[in-house]
Amino acid sequence: MEAELRDKPSFTNLRLQLKPGDSVIAEADAMAYMSSTIRMNTKWNGGVIQSLLKRFLGGESMFVNQFSTDKGGELVITQPYPGDMTCLELKGNSMYLQPGAFVACEPGVKLGVGWAGLRMLIGGEGLFRLKVSGHGRVWFGAYGGIFEREISDEYIVDTGHLVAYEPSIGVKVGMAGGIFSSFFSGEGLVTRVKGPGRIYLQSRSFDGLAAWTNAHL
Amino acid sequence: MPALHQTADQQGVFVTQKFSGGVFHADLSDGRAGVEIELLHSHLCASTADGDAFVIPYEECQLEIGGYTGKMLFCRNADRSVTLFSEDKQFPKALALAAGGRLDDQLASQLSKAKGESRRGAIFSFGLVAATLIVLVSLYFGIRAGANRVTQSLPVSLDRELGKAAYQAMPKEGSEITDPLVTEPIQSIVDRLADHAKVEGMDFELHVIDSATVNAYCLPGGTMVVYTGLISAAESPGQLAAVISHEMAHATLRHGLSRISQTLGLTAAVSLLIGDTAGIMAAAEEFFTAASINSYSRQQETEADLEGVRMLHAAAIDPSGMPSLFELLKEEHGELPEALVWVSTHPDHASRIEETQNMIDSLPAKPYKPIDLDWEALKSRVAGDSTKKADVSNSSNESSADSTVDPSELEQENGS
Ligand SMILES: [Zn+2]
Numbered sequence: 001m002e003a004e005l006r007d008k009p010s011f012t013n014l015r016l017q018l019k020p021g022d023s024v025i026a027e028a029d030a031m032a033y034m035s036s037t038i039r040m041n042t043k044w045n046g047g048v049i050q051s052l053l054k055r056f057l058g059g060e061s062m063f064v065n066q067f068s069t070d071k072g073g074e075l076v077i078t079q080p081y082p083g084d085m086t087c088l089e090l091k092g093n094s095m096y097l098q099p100g101a102f103v104a105c106e107p108g109v110k111l112g113v114g115w116a117g118l119r120m121l122i123g124g125e126g127l128f129r130l131k132v133s134g135h136g137r138v139w140f141g142a143y144g145g146i147f148e149r150e151i152s153d154e155y156i157v158d159t160g161h162l163v164a165y166e167p168s169i170g171v172k173v174g175m176a177g178g179i180f181s182s183f184f185s186g187e188g189l190v191t192r193v194k195g196p197g198r199i200y201l202q203s204r205s206f207d208g209l210a211a212w213t214n215a216h217l
Numbered sequence: 218m219p220a221l222h223q224t225a226d227q228q229g230v231f232v233t234q235k236f237s238g239g240v241f242h243a244d245l246s247d248g249r250a251g252v253e254i255e256l257l258h259s260h261l262c263a264s265t266a267d268g269d270a271f272v273i274p275y276e277e278c279q280l281e282i283g284g285y286t287g288k289m290l291f292c293r294n295a296d297r298s299v300t301l302f303s304e305d306k307q308f309p310k311a312l313a314l315a316a317g318g319r320l321d322d323q324l325a326s327q328l329s330k331a332k333g334e335s336r337r338g339a340i341f342s343f344g345l346v347a348a349t350l351i352v353l354v355s356l357y358f359g360i361r362a363g364a365n366r367v368t369q370s371l372p373v374s375l376d377r378e379l380g381k382a383a384y385q386a387m388p389k390e391g392s393e394i395t396d397p398l399v400t401e402p403i404q405s406i407v408d409r410l411a412d413h414a415k416v417e418g419m420d421f422e423l424h425v426i427d428s429a430t431v432n433a434y435c436l437p438g439g440t441m442v443v444y445t446g447l448i449s450a451a452e453s454p455g456q457l458a459a460v461i462s463h464e465m466a467h468a469t470l471r472h473g474l475s476r477i478s479q480t481l482g483l484t485a486a487v488s489l490l491i492g493d494t495a496g497i498m499a500a501a502e503e504f505f506t507a508a509s510i511n512s513y514s515r516q517q518e519t520e521a522d523l524e525g526v527r528m529l530h531a532a533a534i535d536p537s538g539m540p541s542l543f544e545l546l547k548e549e550h551g552e553l554p555e556a557l558v559w560v561s562t563h564p565d566h567a568s569r570i571e572e573t574q575n576m577i578d579s580l581p582a583k584p585y586k587p588i589d590l591d592w593e594a595l596k597s598r599v600a601g602d603s604t605k606k607a608d609v610s611n612s613s614n615e616s617s618a619d620s621t622v623d624p625s626e627l628e629q630e631n632g633s
Pocket residue numbers: 463464467511513518521563
């Protein structure tokens with residue numbers, strides 16, 4: 001299967017050229033267009049409980065679509081908000097994705113939803129997150145641009161900007177400065193991430209968008 | 218994470234233990250891979266699915282605990298070019314055992330550091346969640362209070378539009394009476410009170426409806442509706458004026474709008490704050506046509522009672538009609554549960570009698586001017602006009618008691 005991320009970085013979409021026998025899994029309503037030779041099966045995204053959790057708390061849809069083909073064909077997948085996408089190849093390692101970031105993956109990739117913990121809620125990242133593991137490519141997206149950092153030490157990330165991180169990354173939520181400077185500077189809470197491992201950041205946060213929208217209503 | 222745990226067998230022969238985990242190394246494509254870690258005699262050996270293998274002798278091991286869960290054990294070689302890690306719960310213990318005590322000190326210090334951090338993290342999280350909850354709760358109440366204030370600052374024309382729209386949409390229980398012998402005396406009461414309304418620019422528009430239902434209400438903006446049943450039930454013009462003043466007070470105090478903003482909740486409060494009234498109008502029309510017009514909060518009822526007394530007093534109408542009305546309602550309540558809509562939406566007479574009487578006592582003495590109407594003529598006119606009543610009677614008690622009203626019809630009206 002050939003994959004190409006097009007129209008980067010603002011309106012990135014994923015174009016997949018499927019060979020006979022190939023299949024790919026994507027978010028339920030992510031398909032923009034596809035060849036008529038491709039079959040689409042909707043299936044539960046993991047177990048029922050997992051799916052419900054994902055649906056209501058993880059921002060992912062309850063169903064995923066499995067696209068497969070006997071003859072080969074083309075498939076284009078988009079994400080609901082403008083922004084960049086990136087590809088990650090798993091080789092037995094895992095990655096945590098923030099709610100809503102997942103776009104598509106190859107069949108060898110396992111999707112699991114997990115409780116992200118209080119600190120991620122505080123950090124503005126949502127209570128649940130998706131864990132991708134196994135073997136194969138995973139495509140995920142962000143609101144705005146995505147950039148990745150390989151970190152070995154501590155890094156400070158503004159809340160709401162963390163899109164993905166490896167399980168080896170330690171995450172702590174804390175104040176940017178003292179209590180007062182934190183609350184009044186607008187840079188109140190920050191997420192402290194600690195290596196080793198890789199983090200993916202989005203250049204804009206949804207909170208920022210919401211604040212901007214409210215200010216212009 | 219499936220891990221193959223095998224412990225030393227009974228002969229003490231060391232059997233390979235495998236743990237699933239990962240490796241970071243620059244030579245790997247993407248710099249990382251999942252691995253199976255084996256604890257061998259003198260070293261850890263990690264192998265990837267692609268067949269790459271990484272080895273760290275136990276004496277070189279630099280241990281660190283961390284990762285997302287705070288329970289991942291990292292092991293690095295001397296030049297830190299290879300990092301192996303596993304989150305398997307058995308891994309630290311097995312590693313310590315396999316290394317034969319060489320890593321015990323490192324492991325112990327890392328474990329105690331990790332414990333301290335997780336405790337600090339939990340305390341911080343808890344404190345922050347508690348603080349956030351407090352902020353959210355106060356914000357919520359702040360917005361509600363703000364909405365009430367905003368309600369008061371909205372133009373009265375909004376109330377009027379709202380009231381007119383609601384009146385059009387409301388089911389009437391009878392035909393409107395245009396007979397000036399009925400409407401004019403009541404209009405004169407409304408006019409006297411209107412001169413002393415708290416809000417400027419409210420036009421009180423009177424509708425008298427031919428219905429045995431003992432009720433009256435005033436829609437937002439001043440659309441005043443009086444049922445003939447109320448006129449029949451009242452014992453004096455003062456009591457009638459008391460009900461009218463109370464209902465007018467609901468309008469002048471703009472209870473309808475605050476009720477809407479409270480019922481519709483935060484959304485309405487926010488849209489009121491940003492000045493979007495179109496959505497509120499639509500919802501409010503619905504709200505008032507749902508026959509819940511007379512269901513105000515207990516606090517609003519008390520406010521309307523006291524404001525009614527103030528208006529009566531200001532208009533030189535004897536406000537004692539108010540407590541005496543409640544006395545009447547208290548007595549009759551048991552006998553006339555169906556017809557007394559006004560009573561059922563305005564409960565707890567004893568405290569209302571007390572509160573209004575207290576207010577009257579505190580008002581400066583003033584010569585009251587009697588209400589200029591022919592009470593008996595009005596009552597007989599109303600009784601004569603009524604098409605719903607078979608028995609025409611001058612006695613208010615009887616006429617109400619005798620009134621035959623379909624209870625189901627009333628229940629709808631009284632739905633809230
Ligand atoms: Zn009332």
